[in-house]
Amino acid sequence: MSDWKTICRVDDIPVLGARRVARPGRTDVAIFRNAEDKVFALLDRCPHKGGPLSQGIVFGESVACPLHNWTIGLADGCAKAPDQGCTQRFSVKVEDGQVHLDLEELNPSAAEAARHAATQA
Numbered sequence: 001m002s003d004w005k006t007i008c009r010v011d012d013i014p015v016l017g018a019r020r021v022a023r024p025g026r027t028d029v030a031i032f033r034n035a036e037d038k039v040f041a042l043l044d045r046c047p048h049k050g051g052p053l054s055q056g057i058v059f060g061e062s063v064a065c066p067l068h069n070w071t072i073g074l075a076d077g078c079a080k081a082p083d084q085g086c087t088q089r090f091s092v093k094v095e096d097g098q099v100h101l102d103l104e105e106l107n108p109s110a111a112e113a114a115r116h117a118a119t120q121a
């Protein structure tokens, strides 16, 4: 079963843009909103040379990397041919206009620690 962490409202993400979710000690996660108000989450690191995808332009269900304009699919995190490579994708749940990310994916060690604490209590 997943633990979900509330991140923000869908309305807090610019349409055709992104918002960064900081993770201490890890690469940020970028959450994107497209024209249909669909929300996607990817590691904020382009599979090409690590460009910040959160600063790219969203179109359809893709984002154009701001550095060299590769097209990355928002649903799978993978570059469109002829480019190759994928970045990590994250599960997203939208409920009542609120965006949630999977706690375990977001911060595997904290989720582990919380479970450990729960079993000790």
Ligand code: FES
Pocket (backbone or CB within 6 Å): 046, 047, 048, 049, 050, 051, 065, 066, 067, 068, 069, 070
């Ligand atoms: S770093 Fe994204 S296209 Fe090069």
